[in-house]
Amino acid sequence: xxxxxxxxxxxxxxxxxxxxxxxxxxxxxxxxxxxxxxxxxxxxxxxxxxxxxxxxxxxxxxxxxxxxxxxxxxxxxxxxxxxxxxxxxxxxxxxxxxxxxxxxxxxxxxxxxxxxxxxxxxxxxxxxxxxxxxxxxxxxxxxxxxxxxxxxxxxxxxxxxxxxxxxxxxxxxxxxxxxxxxxxxxxxxxxxxxxxxxxxxxxxxxxxxxxxxxxxxxxxxxxxxxxxxxxxxxxxxxxxxxxxxxxxxxxxxxxxxxxxxxxxxxxxxxxxxxxxxxxxxxxxxxxx
Amino acid sequence: xxxxxxxxxxxxxxxxxxxxxxxxxxxxxxxxxxxxxxxxxxxxxxxxxxxxxxxxxxxxxxxxxxxxxxxxxxxxxxxxxxxxxxxxxxxxxxxxxxxxxxxxxxxxxxxxxxxxxxxxxxxxxxxxxxxxxxxxxxxxxxxxxxxxxxxxxxxxxxxxxxxxxxxxxxxxxxxxxxxxxxxxxxxxxxxxxxxxxxxxxxxxxxxxxxxxxxxxxxxxxxxxxxxxxxxxxxxxxxxxxxxxxxxxxxxxxxxxxxxxxxxxxxxxxxxxxxxxx
Amino acid sequence: xxxxxxxxxxxxxxxxxxxxxxxxxxxxxxxxxxxxxxxxxxxxxxxxxxxxxxxxxxxxxxxxxxxxxxxxxxxxxxxxxxxxxxxxxxxxxxxxxxxxxxxxxxxxxxxxxxxxxxxxxxxxxxxxxxxxxxxxxxxxxxxxxxxxxxxxxxxxxxxxxxxxxxxxxxxxxxxxxxxxxxxxxxxxxxxxxxxxxxxxxxxxxxxxxxxxxxxxxxxxxxxxxxxxxxxxxxxxxxxxxxxxxxxxxxxxxxxxxxxxxxxxxxxxxxxxxxxxxxxxxxxxxxxxxxxxxxxxxxxxxxxxxxxxxxxxxxxxxxxxxxxxxxxxxxxxxxxxxxxxxx
Numbered sequence: 066x067x068x069x070x071x072x073x074x075x076x077x078x079x080x081x082x083x084x085x086x087x088x089x090x091x092x093x094x095x096x097x098x099x100x101x102x103x104x105x106x107x108x109x110x111x112x113x114x115x116x117x118x119x120x121x122x123x124x125x126x127x128x129x130x131x132x133x134x135x136x137x138x139x140x141x142x143x144x145x146x147x148x149x150x151x152x153x154x155x156x157x158x159x160x161x162x163x164x165x166x167x168x169x170x171x172x173x174x175x176x177x178x179x180x181x182x183x184x185x186x187x188x189x190x191x192x193x194x195x196x197x198x199x200x201x202x203x204x205x206x207x208x209x210x211x212x213x214x215x216x217x218x219x220x221x222x223x224x225x226x227x228x229x230x231x232x233x234x235x236x237x238x239x240x241x242x243x244x245x246x247x248x249x250x251x252x253x254x255x256x257x258x259x260x261x262x263x264x265x266x267x268x269x270x271x272x273x274x275x276x277x278x279x280x281x282x283x284x285x286x287x288x289x290x291x292x293x294x295x296x297x298x299x300x301x302x303x304x305x306x307x308x309x310x311x312x313x314x315x316x317x318x319x320x321x322x323x324x325x326x327x328x329x330x331x332x333x334x335x336x337x338x339x340x341x342x343x344x345x346x347x348x349x350x351x352x353x
Numbered sequence: 354x355x356x357x358x359x360x361x362x363x364x365x366x367x368x369x370x371x372x373x374x375x376x377x378x379x380x381x382x383x384x385x386x387x388x389x390x391x392x393x394x395x396x397x398x399x400x401x402x403x404x405x406x407x408x409x410x411x412x413x414x415x416x417x418x419x420x421x422x423x424x425x426x427x428x429x430x431x432x433x434x435x436x437x438x439x440x441x442x443x444x445x446x447x448x449x450x451x452x453x454x455x456x457x458x459x460x461x462x463x464x465x466x467x468x469x470x471x472x473x474x475x476x477x478x479x480x481x482x483x484x485x486x487x488x489x490x491x492x493x494x495x496x497x498x499x500x501x502x503x504x505x506x507x508x509x510x511x512x513x514x515x516x517x518x519x520x521x522x523x524x525x526x527x528x529x530x531x532x533x534x535x536x537x538x539x540x541x542x543x544x545x546x547x548x549x550x551x552x553x554x555x556x557x558x559x560x561x562x563x564x565x566x567x568x569x570x571x572x573x574x575x576x577x578x579x580x581x582x583x584x585x586x587x588x589x590x591x592x593x594x595x596x597x598x599x600x601x602x603x604x605x606x607x608x609x610x611x612x613x614x615x616x617x618x619x620x621x622x623x624x625x626x627x628x629x630x
Numbered sequence: 631x632x633x634x635x636x637x638x639x640x641x642x643x644x645x646x647x648x649x650x651x652x653x654x655x656x657x658x659x660x661x662x663x664x665x666x667x668x669x670x671x672x673x674x675x676x677x678x679x680x681x682x683x684x685x686x687x688x689x690x691x692x693x694x695x696x697x698x699x700x701x702x703x704x705x706x707x708x709x710x711x712x713x714x715x716x717x718x719x720x721x722x723x724x725x726x727x728x729x730x731x732x733x734x735x736x737x738x739x740x741x742x743x744x745x746x747x748x749x750x751x752x753x754x755x756x757x758x759x760x761x762x763x764x765x766x767x768x769x770x771x772x773x774x775x776x777x778x779x780x781x782x783x784x785x786x787x788x789x790x791x792x793x794x795x796x797x798x799x800x801x802x803x804x805x806x807x808x809x810x811x812x813x814x815x816x817x818x819x820x821x822x823x824x825x826x827x828x829x830x831x832x833x834x835x836x837x838x839x840x841x842x843x844x845x846x847x848x849x850x851x852x853x854x855x856x857x858x859x860x861x862x863x864x865x866x867x868x869x870x871x872x873x874x875x876x877x878x879x880x881x882x883x884x885x886x887x888x889x890x891x892x893x894x895x896x897x898x899x900x901x902x903x904x905x906x907x908x909x910x911x912x913x914x915x916x917x918x919x920x921x922x923x924x925x926x927x928x929x930x931x932x933x934x935x936x937x938x939x940x941x942x943x944x945x946x947x948x949x950x951x952x953x954x955x956x957x958x959x960x961x962x963x964x965x966x967x968x969x970x971x972x
Contacts, residue, residue, distance in 0.1 A: 119871055153873030167868040171886050171960075181872055366767070471644075472651040564776040568909055571778050572924050587778060591913060598786065605779040613774035620770065 074132035102288035120149030164226035303349020360625035367621020373614025388424035414599035425581035448508025456516025560615035711933030729812030731918035742845035750853025772847035781840035781913035798915035856888035897953035
């Protein structure tokens with residue numbers, strides 16, 4: 066049974082100027098422990114997909130969502146706000162693009178960890194929290210755990226905060242980790258280290274990863290399977306190696322050609338719009 | 354420009370502001386023609402008709418010497434707007450230049466200029482105005498002088514904070530590299546980026562100037578009788594509360610309406626300009 | 631803690647400089663005016679001799695710098711000169727009238743923060759829904775009229791048409807309380823007269839609300855704007871991603887960071903209230919520093935003008951220092967200015 070199953074998901078926003086359609090019926094599956102990437106440029110709808118999975122987008126009054134999203138077999142549309150929130154931070158967690166600004170600037174790291182730990186275990190004592198947090202931080206190869214715990218986010222570097230965020234996301238042993246463009250705000254070498262760390266930790270925890278990115282190079286290192294999204298539609302999907310060996314959809318090919326060879330960062334510059342981008346979805350089949 | 358106007362008209366609140374401001378401005382401009390008793394803005398007395406409650410003859414009643422309050426309010430708007438326009442016309446350029454120089458040049462210039470600004474800003478505006486009016490003759494000119502003197506620092510502070518931020522921006526550095534003069538950079542490069550904030554502030558300030566001016570004249574420190582001023586009208590009538598309520602309520606409400614209009618418009622402008630940028 | 635002390639010392643230093651600047655400014659303005667203060671003080675029947683004598687006493691014929699020197703000398707020894715209006719030392723006048731104004735302004739300040747902040751939070755929490763629109767419209771309205779207009783309206787509504795509150799003054803005439811501190815709220819307690827204590831509050835409420843009204847509007851609008859801006863920040867989204875309850879997020883994550891920019895402006899608003907106190911005191915016949923201030927200004931009573939303005943500037947600066955300290959306590963970034971690399 067797949068851990069996360071999205072079927073024919075559509076999303077539109079009702080605004081002052083009319084309705085904007087963002088997702089046009091996308092489908093994807095993630096099996097337990099699998100690393101799946103959703104790749105596309107900004108505005109393709111990948112970020113909102115992540116937020117729908119989390120149940121965050123449903124709270125916006127202007128959002129119209131249709132289709133099925135099942136987590137562990139359970140249909141999320143039937144759940145109340147509270148039930149949706151119950152999964153967040155415990156079974157599903159998320160890490161964000163810019164680690165330093167995603168952490169609360171007025172809490173020290175220890176306190177932020179405690180807040181997260183108590184999501185799973187409301188009666189955890191301060192000592193418990195410190196112990197668990199210290200272990201989680203040590204797992205991310207942070208050298209001076211005590212100092213980090215006592216620091217504010219602005220006192221730590223971006224790379225450090227990224228590790229903190231990963232540690233926090235995994236401390237409650239979630240089944241699914243959503244990673245929204247992780248490391249984009251960091252420089253290249255740090256980003257590479259971070260991704261390696263993420264891979265290792267999620268393997269250790271047997272957590273599935275839903276990896277959102279615009280960067281195909283990064284995705285290749287990390288993901289088992291890839292979905293390519295263009296303007297709210299999945300245009301190609303399949304095992305990573307299959308896609309990279311033989312990109313068949315016009316958009317996927319354009320995306321690959323646009324990957325900056327040397328640095329691997331920055332948004333790909335897709336030179337032209339093309340009708341061929343609108344071609345229907347090409348599926349390479351699944352790895353298993 | 355048109356785009357901004359369109360955004361303002363779409364929003365009901367700022368549209369209301371635009372309408373109110375339009376009414377006030379029209380009243381001020383066309384007072385001699387709109388006022389039912391145009392000569393009542395001067396030293397006219399009509400003791401037979403004094404202190405009358407609102408009636409069809411005098412829609413807002415008459416004051417203690419028999420003058421029509423509605424007419425005096427229309428002329429009062431004239432005074433208020435003139436005061437506001439002149440104060441802003443002087444204070445804004447001075448403050449802006451101050452802020453631009455301090456923000457861009459930095460160094461000791463920045464420290465000195467902004468300390469001066471701080472001194473002015475540290476005194477509650479009304480207190481400074483009152484103190485100044487106390488030592489000068491209470492005339493319209495002096496009132497304008499006092500209000501201007503305490504107004505320019507706010508613009509200096511606003512423009513300074515923007516200029517300081519812009520100082521490091523790419524287009525400024527590029528201009529420096531080319532060898533543009535300081536004045537060129539300040540006025541052609543940085544200033545345009547400050548304009549939206551300045552314009553918004555000016556609109557909001559019109560309302561604020563009206564409040565300060567009417568407060569001054571309420572205390573007897575501004576415009577002197579028989580010139581009609583909304584604040585002094587309220588002051589005169591305050592002694593006759595509650596019986597002759599129209600003496601205070603109508604001038605008071607007219608202040609409220611005018612300032613509310615400017616505030617709504619200013620808020621709408623701020624949102625519209627943010628949307629544009 | 632030592633950082634707080636450093637901040638305190640620095641702010642006090644700046645304040646002293648500012649006060650000196652203020653005193654110089656007002657001094658210069660006051661001395662440059664046309665008209666002879668001595669002649670005005672002594673009235674039209676004064677003889678030339680009397681005027682000359684008074685001018686000598688007031689050092690009016692000396693160089694302005696020397697005059698300022700005399701002023702500072704007197705100031706340091708606690709002498710603000712004599713008021714030509716009350717013929718008493720200015721310090722005595724201030725001691726009598728200042729507490730009345732301070733009581734009014736402090737109560738108004740508490741009302742402003744106590745009502746303004748929660749309203750702003752409410753508006754932000756329900757942004758773009760009806761509570762938000764209501765709060766914003768009302769707030770804008772309160773800011774759109776000078777305090778004396780609100781004072782008049784409140785008085786008409788709640789003291790005349792609905793006689794819920796007294797019309798004027800600080801204390802009903804039937805009570806005779808000894809002035810110990812000058813603060814009637816305190817003095818009535820010292821005298822043990824609880825009926826009088828309630829009477830004082832009864833008198834305080836309407837003028838304080840009139841004074842606070844525009845401040846409430848400002849505080850509400852500002853708090854709302856800051857909180858909405860904070861809500862857009864990434865760490866709020868992360869908190870939501872972790873499933874924290876909205877109440878928790880509002881309280882712990884959104885409120886504190888948005889408080890900081892609000893506090894600065896609230897400090898400035900307090901200053902505006904000090905100015906507006908003048909207007910409200912006039913309407914409610916409040917025997918405070920404002921009535922005194924306006925009278926001495928109209929009489930060009932230089933010593934009293936200087937004293938009053940200095941005291942007000944001093945109060946304002948003290949409030950600002952307290953606000954700055956508050957901000958430093960709330961904002962760790964100010965306290966820890968060193969950045970740690972990893």
